[in-house]
Amino acid sequence: MSEVVTRTERPAQRPVHRPVFLTRRRTYLWAAGAVLLLALPFYLDRFWLQAGLFAMAAAIGATGLNLLTGATGQLSMGHAFFLAVGAYGYCVFAGDGADGLTGLGLPTWLAAVLAVLVAGVAGGVFSPIAGRLRGAYLGIATLALIFIGQHVLFNARDLTGGYNGRDVPPLSLFGLTFDDRELVVAAVPFGSAEKLWYAGLVLLLAGGLFARGVLRGRPGRAMNAIRDHRVAAGVIGVPVARYRAAVFVLSSMYAGLAGVLLALVFQRTVPEYFGMTLSLDYLAMIVIGGLGSVSGAAIGAAFVSLLPQILTRYSDLLPLVSAPGTGGIAPGEAARYLYGAAVVAVVLFLPGGLVRITARRNRPTPQEDT
Known part of the structure; x- marks a missing residue:
């Protein structure tokens, strides 16, 4: 009597391979983008270069916050404090x-370098508290850093200059000073914005690659485990408190680096800039761009930081938007309305952030994979 086999074998799933033309297209796009970024100082005026530098600094700071909030699940409302430590340090x-x-x-x-390290030390001092608290409690605790920082910045006049702030010494590296003294390259005068542009690109690339390596390696998997289920992560051997403290320090160092770059671009630091509004801006960046994604942090940073600049530049051409004190909506206020609406839209209709749109376009279809 023949034996009837009732158990069906599940066919082995083939690994999904990205089509060659998609890989080449992505490589060509990255190469074209790199060439464009390198050539922009030869064609853009100072306004757009400074706006781009603000976006670079914001992307560096948002990357650090995304490691903390997006990848590890620790809500921080005090990111602006660590930017101030970097800038004033x-x-x-x-x-x-x-x-x-x-x-x-x-x-x-x-x-x-020392300013970035001091920002990391400040994060390390706060990390024991960050290791014990989570959720809204951690957010409220980090919010206290903003009030403490604002009090120090306004009252420690010998260090910070008080309400008036203090001038920022220009950066000097390998005999090149990043100040307004012009350096002519290919018949194009390079001032401080043009010189800092390339320094900002290097810092942004280095910070993005390092964060991407962290997220794709073993630390990234541990961070995601802590975010998704803290108790289960501890059961399988992940040192939860140690990882949460280490990520808080790393995020603070990213914020310190962003603060240094912002100070060099502004050429003057003022306490009012490093308030709670700046921390909320950074939270908006990672939500709009995409939580837990390095490229999402860059996209969100560009959106949130460039929008007020564009509205200010073209306020005369836009309805309801006008210069402050003229009766209309100020560009900064209009920008907050817009990216506030963008946060709501992303949460409701695109939970993964704007970076998911790019991911969907680059994903091979089943027909292409076969």
């Missing part, structure tokens, strides 16, 4: 005291 380390404010007169490249 650079001024203190690099300042020469000629303006009557405290300055150590260190080489500016060393001052930038």
Whole structure:
């Protein structure tokens, strides 16, 4: 009697391979984008270069916040505090005291490195609290950093200059000073914005690649496990408290680096800039761009930081938007309305953020895979 086999074998799933033409297209797009970014200082005026530098600094800071909030699930409302530590730390380390404010007169490249490290130390001091709290409780605790930072910035006048702020010494690296003294390249005068453009690109690329390596490696898997199920992550051997503290320090160092770049672009630091509104802007960046994604942080940062600049530039051509005090909606206020609406739209209709649109376009269809 023949034996009837009732159990059906499940066919082995073939690995999904990206079609060659999609890979080549993506490579060509990256190459074209790199060439475009390198050539922009030869064609754009100072306004657009500064706007691009603001976007680069915002992308660096948003990448750090995405490691903390998007990948590890720790809500932070105090990101602006660590940007202020980086910005003012650079001024203190690099300042020469000629303006009557405290300055150590260190080489500016060393001052930038030390400012980033000090921001990391500040994050390390707060990390025990971050390791014990989560959710809204951690958000409220980090919000306290904003109030403490604002009090220090306004009252420690010898260090910060008080309400008036303090000048930012220009960066000097390999004999090149990133100031307004013109350097002619291919008959194009390069001022501070043009020089800082390439420094910003290097910092953004290095920060993005490092964060991408963290997220794609073992630390990234541990961070996602902590975000999705903290108790289960501890059961399988993930040192939850250690990882949460380490990510908080790393995120603070990214914020410190963004603060240094912002200070160099502004050429003057003022306490009012590093308030709660800036922290909310960074949260909007990672939500709009995509939580837990390096490219999503860059997309969200570009959207949130460039929108006020564009509205300010073209306020005369836009309805209801006008200069402050003229009766219409100020460009900054209009920008907050727009990216506030964008946050709601993304949460409701595109939970993965704007980066998901690009991911869907690059995903091979079943017909292409076969």
